[in-house]
Amino acid sequence: MNDPVKQPQGVGIxxxxxxxxVWPAIPExxxxxxxxxxxxxxxxxxxxxxxxxxxQLGQLEQLIRHAARTVPFYGARLKSxxxxxxxxxxxxxxxxxLILKRGDVQTAGxxxxxxxxxxxxxxxxxxxxxxxxxRPITVRVTGATGLYGAALNLRYHLWHGRAFSARVCCxxxxxxxxxxxxxxxxxxxxxxxxxxxxMFYFDITRPVGEQLAWLADKxxxxxxxxxxxxxxxxxxxxxxxxxxxxxxxxxxxxxxxDPALRESCRDVWNAALSDSYSSEELGxxxxxxxxxxxxxxxxxxxxxxxxxxxxxxxxxxxxxxLVLTDLHNFATPLxxxxxxxxxxxxxxxxxxxxxxVLNHINGRTRNMLTLPTGDKIWPxxxxxxxxxxxxxxxxxxxxxxxxxxxxxxxxxxxxxxxEAGRMRIFLASCLxxxxxxxxxxVDEIARSAGGKYEDFISHVxx
Numbered sequence: 207m208n209d210p211v212k213q214p215q216g217v218g219i220x221x222x223x224x225x226x227x228v229w230p231a232i233p234e235x236x237x238x239x240x241x242x243x244x245x246x247x248x249x250x251x252x253x254x255x256x257x258x259x260x261x262q263l264g265q266l267e268q269l270i271r272h273a274a275r276t277v278p279f280y281g282a283r284l285k286s287x288x289x290x291x292x293x294x295x296x297x298x299x300x301x302x303x304l305i306l307k308r309g310d311v312q313t314a315g316x317x318x319x320x321x322x323x324x325x326x327x328x329x330x331x332x333x334x335x336x337x338x339x340x341r342p343i344t345v346r347v348t349g350a351t352g353l354y355g356a357a358l359n360l361r362y363h364l365w366h367g368r369a370f371s372a373r374v375c376c377x378x379x380x381x382x383x384x385x386x387x388x389x390x391x392x393x394x395x396x397x398x399x400x401x402x403x404x405m406f407y408f409d410i411t412r413p414v415g416e417q418l419a420w421l422a423d424k425x426x427x428x429x430x431x432x433x434x435x436x437x438x439x440x441x442x443x444x445x446x447x448x449x450x451x452x453x454x455x456x457x458x459x460x461x462x463x464d465p466a467l468r469e470s471c472r473d474v475w476n477a478a479l480s481d482s483y484s485s486e487e488l489g490x491x492x493x494x495x496x497x498x499x500x501x502x503x504x505x506x507x508x509x510x511x512x513x514x515x516x517x518x519x520x521x522x523x524x525x526x527x528l529v530l531t532d533l534h535n536f537a538t539p540l541x542x543x544x545x546x547x548x549x550x551x552x553x554x555x556x557x558x559x560x561x562x563v564l565n566h567i568n569g570r571t572r573n574m575l576t577l578p579t580g581d582k583i584w585p586x587x588x589x590x591x592x593x594x595x596x597x598x599x600x601x602x603x604x605x606x607x608x609x610x611x612x613x614x615x616x617x618x619x620x621x622x623x624x625e626a627g628r629m630r631i632f633l634a635s636c637l638x639x640x641x642x643x644x645x646x647x648v649d650e651i652a653r654s655a656g657g658k659y660e661d662f663i664s665h666v667x668x
Contacts, residue, residue: 236353237399243357244364250506251361255560258505263295265533266509270295273539276322279314280539300509301517305529306543311343319346323537328352330537335486345487346537354507354534355489356398361504363397365496366455366480370397372427373452374405377417377435378460379653385409403427411653414438418448425452433458433467433481434659437589438600440467440474453477459484461659462569466588468499483567485545488532492564500552502561508532510562511542512551525550525568546570548584569660576666577639578608585662587636595632596625602651603633605664611641614648621645 223234273280286302328349393404483492492501511529512520520526552563574582597618
């Protein structure tokens, strides 16, 4: 009866506006704004799809009106909607607006910048993409778009049951403050506006063995990294026996996820895996459902279209070009922006959320193989079939033309003639055609400037 009452830990109490009042806490900004948005997001996720769509179209009208008035680039582009009366915008009306390409953003320059950014939208900052497509772009975002990003990030943590008091390790490309934290081995928080556990950074360009040793030493509850880097860490961990002991979850980002990684993560580390889809210019686009492996588009933040090559909408089970509109960026409005990725639309989710579903995010056009017939496919190279052939540590397949494919391989040792022959047969089966396959053995396959890695790249432009 006289045992002391144990106080709850790790409930994510935000920074305090009123010192001395710790429960229930009165949060200061930006935590108060993030929580206000989260209150709405917790409800809108359960709205029926039609209700969500109506709200999106209402916000789209606000954005389009602002862009037509204050952004030179859109002056003529949005005249196609001049006959649409307020409150009547429909999805089919958007087809009148030309799709915004990355090249358009580069060419437009400051003509894509609003000359009357609402002051209450907060500070404006510049975001530049990593240029993984070879076409980096620069956009401006506001404090308001940052708040939506923070609120969606919080949603992601809540969906997957992450404890705010936990330790997190992040292995990725490092710039700015993150690079300084890594250099000094200093920790920072990992939930904007909230008290949280420690987050440590490590450079993804360091050797995998160093990464794994660092990870085992920090022994986090959660790991954030790229899918291809996770694959390399799991292989090294399986072979060496070195592993983080407390790890509960791995969150992947920035690259297309190989579904087999989920099982590998369970087998090697006994950790769950969740994935997210984002971009520098748009922020969080889709989050893995907490109950299923597919993704929910973040409909409160953006309007998404998945289109056939002729511009008509795809239906469930069909794959098409992903065209996105940021609903809240009034600095550099991105309206019907073709991000360069392909995705497959899904049916309504059994979890009950009305948020649109993407079954799979396929990647960019340059990740598609072009067959001699002109047909395009998404190639896959299952490691459980490749590894029994030869000890391949890393690979990258490059299509140079309609006849020739280069397989860049990092091998633990020199392959025998038999292994090389079997490897060519395996690759031909994956590619669906008997290409001329050149095996090129290298010591390392470097990541891009943004830390990303692609296992297939096509230089064919048809």
